[in-house]
Amino acid sequence: MENIFLEGTDRTPQIEFNANKGVLTISGRSIPENSISFYKPLFDWIDTYVETPTPLTEVSFNLEYFNTSSSKCILDMLRKLERLAENGKEASVNWFFDEGDEDMEESGNDFKSLINLDIHLVMK
Amino acid sequence: MQQDPRHVFEKEVQALNHAKTVLREKNQSLEKLAKEYEILSKDYEKLLGDARVITNISDRLQNRLNRANDSLNRANEELSVRADVIRKKNEQLQATIDELTKAKVSKKATTIVLIAAVLLFLISEVFLEPIVDQYFHDDFLINISIKGSIALLLKPIDYLVEWFLLRDTMRKTKKIEAPGAGN
Numbered sequence: 001m002e003n004i005f006l007e008g009t010d011r012t013p014q015i016e017f018n019a020n021k022g023v024l025t026i027s028g029r030s031i032p033e034n035s036i037s038f039y040k041p042l043f044d045w046i047d048t049y050v051e052t053p054t055p056l057t058e059v060s061f062n063l064e065y066f067n068t069s070s071s072k073c074i075l076d077m078l079r080k081l082e083r084l085a086e087n088g089k090e091a092s093v094n095w096f097f098d099e100g101d102e103d104m105e106e107s108g109n110d111f112k113s114l115i116n117l118d119i120h121l122v123m124k
Numbered sequence: 125m126q127q128d129p130r131h132v133f134e135k136e137v138q139a140l141n142h143a144k145t146v147l148r149e150k151n152q153s154l155e156k157l158a159k160e161y162e163i164l165s166k167d168y169e170k171l172l173g174d175a176r177v178i179t180n181i182s183d184r185l186q187n188r189l190n191r192a193n194d195s196l197n198r199a200n201e202e203l204s205v206r207a208d209v210i211r212k213k214n215e216q217l218q219a220t221i222d223e224l225t226k227a228k229v230s231k232k233a234t235t236i237v238l239i240a241a242v243l244l245f246l247i248s249e250v251f252l253e254p255i256v257d258q259y260f261h262d263d264f265l266i267n268i269s270i271k272g273s274i275a276l277l278l279k280p281i282d283y284l285v286e287w288f289l290l291r292d293t294m295r296k297t298k299k300i301e302a303p304g305a306g307n
Contacts, residue, residue: 071177071181075177107184110181114177
């Protein structure tokens, strides 16, 4: 399957999805006008990826800011990744936040409380 | 419910539509209904979890926006105060420039009036004195009156010269301030 690389913009995050390495990285700002049209291709990619994943999938969220609809898309993305464990594969999620950015840290904690994945909160 | 495939709640809408379809079906076994109920409960649980997280995140975003707004307002107030100080300084500077211009013009006018005084003195000595001698037999009072009048003329001349020079300087300043105004 093809890897995805999308350059970040003022409103959309940089996306690096590498199926061979099992590395999924989302970084920057996520405030697209239409979140679903931005995230839908990523959801489709993950749906295909979870069918034949690498033994360990490493996911990184290094977000500076995201809007409410993006938070729903992040939740859906993490829920799709939960299927990795169901298929007996490992997944590790790193949620990065700046020192002093309590909002981003708490958001990471919110996702951690809801999603059945190994989510690590990492201070930058 | 009409399904919008580009909506973030697409899956949830699908689940709701499915539940409604099940409700509409008649003569269903209790076993099937219990299974559907279990699916609906799980979907509801997920949606509730999502709603909690999204509400928290939304509140935090709002707080963040409020903080950014407060910070912008403070910066705006600071800018306003600084703009006020700059305006006052500018007025002071303009007043000083005006004073300096007036002083410069006054100095120039005094020089011109001094030259005019010398010229008037020479004219009175060379041309007026012989006339006074001839017609008034060197009358002291007439002589002093004419010279006094000439001396008294110096002040209005000074005033007029200063006024002309000042007007000329102001016009030049205006041209420099608005170079395209005359076009």
